[in-house]
Amino acid sequence: MLKKAYDWIDERLNVTPLWRDVADHDVPAHVNPAVKMSAFVYCFGGLTFLVITTQILSGMFLAMYYTPDITNAWYSVKYITDEVLLGNVVRGMHFWGASLVIIMMFLHMLRVFFTGAYKAPREMNWVVGVLIFFVVLAFGFTGYLLPWDQKAYWATAVGSQIAGSIPLLGPYIQTLLLGSHTVGALTLARFFAIHVFFLPAALLVLLALHFIMIRSQHIAGPL
Template sequence: MFNKIYDWVDERLDIAPIWRDIADHEVPEHVNPAHHFSAFVYCFGGLTFFITVIQILSGMFLTMYYVPDIVNAWESVYYLQNEVAFGQIVRGMHHWGASLVIVMMFLHTLRVFFQGAYKKPRELNWVVGVLIFFIMLALGLTGYLLPWDMKAVFATKVTLTIADSVPLIGPAIKTLIAGDPTIVGAQTLTRFFAIHVFFLPAALLGLIAAHFIMIRKQGISGPL
């Protein structure tokens, strides 16, 4: 059945050369755990990407039930957690995955740094990777407010205070991300939801695509 579908699509779009170019890519021996135990450190990037995919899929499920306003936000999360089939599992995956992806990305960054994989000709890919790290941190920051409980509100107040302390542009940054410069309220929740669901994921997908393209062009870096 799958072969028939593949042949039907290939006959019309000629996808076989594209698929072969992806599937036939040779993996260096030093990243094969069967040959080198230290090759497991090269798995951190792939694991980070795998968790990111889980975060995207679980987040899409959560948005089907979440209501981004201060009246219904907490109740929608409660309903999802306690009434929706498998809702507690999916939310748990998204919640713990948000922390795990940061841990895996940190380990991946350490591997790249200590093995000198940021050096020529991979300087630009290092910059892209650092930007992905900041995007991930921003996703965790904006997502923390969405359950709209007391802990989330007070943590966001601390975050906005830190943003406000930036010299010269601090108040402008606070107003931009919070909406209302005086309180954490409806405008703040709406903006955090929009940033978390639309703006940051769009930037993340673009940076990940650039990251993979450069890895494909430059190859996987070797050990020291």
């Protein structure tokens, strides 16, 4: 039945050449753990993408129940945790995944740096990777406020003060983040919008560029 459905789609859209162009390529021996044990360090990039995918899917589930206003935000998170079927599991995945994705991406960047994979002709891909890292950090910062508890409130207040101490642009950045002079309803609304609209759009564009360049330049050689 699945084959018939695939053949029906392929006859109309000719999808076979598309996925074969992506999937059918040789994996160098130095990145294949089955050939060389030290190749496991080349898995950090794929693992990072796996965690990012998990974060996107779990975030979509949480967004169906979350209410981004200061009156109901905490109660909606509590409802997800206590009442929604498997809500505590999905929220736990999203919570711990936020830390795990930063760790995995940091390890991936260390591997790229120490194996010299950032050098020509891949320096632009390194820049894109660094931008992805900053976007992931921004995800963590904006998402931390969304439960709207005491810890999230004061952590955001401290973080915004640090941003406000930047020379020249600091006050403007702080106002842009908070929406006013203190953490409040506008801050929560802005952080939610940034977290679920602006940052995902930026992440998808950067990931597309990252994968296109990897596909074009191929995997870097061994150290």
